[in-house]
Every structure is written in structure tokens, then in C-alpha cells.
Amino acid sequence: MIKLILGVIGSDVHAVGNKILYHVFTENGFLVTNLGVMVSQEEFIEAAIEAAADAIIVSSLYGHGELDCRGFRDKCQEAGLDGILLYVGGNIVVGKQSFDEVKRRFMAMGFDRVFPPGTSPEEAVVCLREDLGW
């Protein structure tokens, strides 16, 4: 069974999207550990270690995702989570910026997939199946 760690990063308390993602992933057969809102990088990583997760799904809506996500991949590597899938999505930067540019910056930070605002949860499900060969 594919195991996911799900949560809203940083000081962000937007809970509705998090609940929707939890239900969609669970209904699609994933085993989800949902950390809820205001989750630090360390909490994502610690949960992923204990759960032996296949992917970490990071949400952010309040615009400061870029600050919250810096160094995430490095910390994963430090914690022995080599090769774990890292997804991020939502309103992840301040203001209106070109999504291609935003995506490039997050990919450079080590995220495997970057989703713009308005992405349907099913799209993330398709990407997970593709990336994990499941």
C-alpha cells in the first residue's frame, strides 16, 4: 500500500483543502497520515520516517510557501529519506507570478511535482500513480 504524509506547511491554517485532499487520497486507496495544518518541515519528516512513507504532500495557501519549503529536500536527505517523493501545491508564492517560473524555483528546491492553484485533487492522484508505478 502506498503511504502518504499530508499536511499544510508553516503557519498556514487553511484546513478545508487539506480535508478534501485527505478524502480523495484515501478513497483512491492511499494510506494517508494527515498532519493537518501548521506543520513544520521536521514534523513532515519525522512522520515520514516512522510511517516509512512513499511521498510527502505539502499544501500551502497563505502565500509564504516558498519560505516554508526552503531546505526541505536537504533535510529529507539528512534524515535518510533519500528519493522520497515531494509534492507541493496551492497558492505557494506571494502575489501573482508566472507559474512556470514558480514551478522552476520549487523544482530547483527538490520538489518532484509542483501544482498551481485550482488543480483538482484527482490530478495529484494520477501523478502519484505515475511516479510510484502503482
Add this chain to the structure above:
Amino acid sequence: MRAMKFIDFGSTFTKITAIDVENAAILGCAQAFTTVGGIGVGLHEAEKRLEAITGPIVYEKTLACSSAAGGLSIVAIGLVPSLTEKAARLACFGAGAKVLKSYSFELTEGDVAEIEGLAPDLLLLTGGIDGGNSKAVLHNAKMLSHALFERDIIVAGNRAVASRVAQILRGKKVEVCENVMPAFGVLNLEPVKEKIRSLFLSRMAFAKGLDQNQVLMPTPAAVMEALKTLSSSWGDLMAIDLGGAPPPMCIPLPAGTHQGIMSS
């Protein structure tokens, strides 16, 4: 009058209190040095001193707790320091044990040598939520399987590999228990606490020269139980015991949680 005798075998003193449970009255207290060779010698002396105060009494029941010979010492092993390692430590504290040291992630040869040197009364091996990480607990079981350690090992980690862990540790005295953290952030400490307590009574208390029929639990666990009972009518309580050894501090949490904090 219904007289009962309560004994605390400490490392220094054996203390006895005679209580009339019918009238909720203390009949007398006495103490004598705990005798290392045979604990009964010190007990007998304390009983003589008690009788000098109370006169001859027929006791309905005798109950005891013990922290003698350093109490109950445990080495706890988990995976992530803030998760299963912490859960393992909390289970030990809740059972009234002294955590000599705790370890996280994968044990090294040096760690195993250190554990051999610490020679705890028992080992608690945890790691991974149920269905989660199994690599660490399997690795740690392999490392411990070569250790010069003949005491009990309680396995309370990822349920999915519990029997494999027990298999790796065959030849050792292994007790498999429910996971201390079955899901992320969920504590399940009672089964391990009960297992620690029953092992203490059946093996360790006896090995330390105590009568296993008399001793109910380690002293810190007895203090915690007493505080839980008191807090059910008195409300929130904190007790600090300035003992000769590091003083335990106990805080029973509100009724219904059946949890508490104990630190030394």
C-alpha cells in the same frame, strides 16, 4: 479495627506504616536499614520497631512496593527521538522505571557495547508506527541478538514485523507487546506498562531478594497510583518527593486520561 501493613523497600531504609483502614487512622510508622544480603533481616528489624510503638496487632493484609537495589532500570530504544523514542521513555516512566538511557534510529556496535555496560534490568525495543518503518527495528533486533544481554527484552514496535523481530531475537527472553505508538502521534502505553510491571514482579523483584507475593509494584508506580487515587477527590495534584536518590516528580493528569508524567 481492620489493620493493614504497608511496606516500602527503599535502597537505604525499609519503611513500614500500619494503618487502620476501617477508621482511616495511621497506627504507627517505623523504619530500619534495608539489608542487602537478605531483605527480610531489615524488614524484621523494622517490624520489631513498629510493634514497640503499636503493640501486637493482627494484620489483615500486607502490601509492599520497592525501589531497592536501584529500582527498576530500563534502556529504551525507539526510532525518531520525538516520536517512538519518547513514547518508549514515557511507557517506562509510567511503569515506575528508571530509564538509564534511550536510543534512537539505528544502533551502532558502540551503542550495543554501551547497553551491555549499563546492564539494565530490561530492554524496551520500539520503532515504527504499525505498518510504517520496519527497517530500524529489524536492524536494532539484529544488533541486540548479538549482545551479551540475558535479561528480558520487551518488543513494542511496528506490529507488522513484531514476529520477525521476536524471531531474530530467539535465544533471548522476548516478550512481544502492542506498539507504543500504533499510529502517528497516538500513544498506547498501557500494554507496555503492564508488561514491565508483571516482569518486575515475576522476575526482578524476586531476583532482588524481595518476596514476589508481597511486592505489588515499583515505588514510583505506587506513588503515581496513590496520586491518581488522591486526585480523583482532591483535584489536580503535583507531588515532589525529596528522596536520597534523584527525587521523582509526579503529575497525574485529569481523571479519565489515565496518564501521568513522572520524571527523575
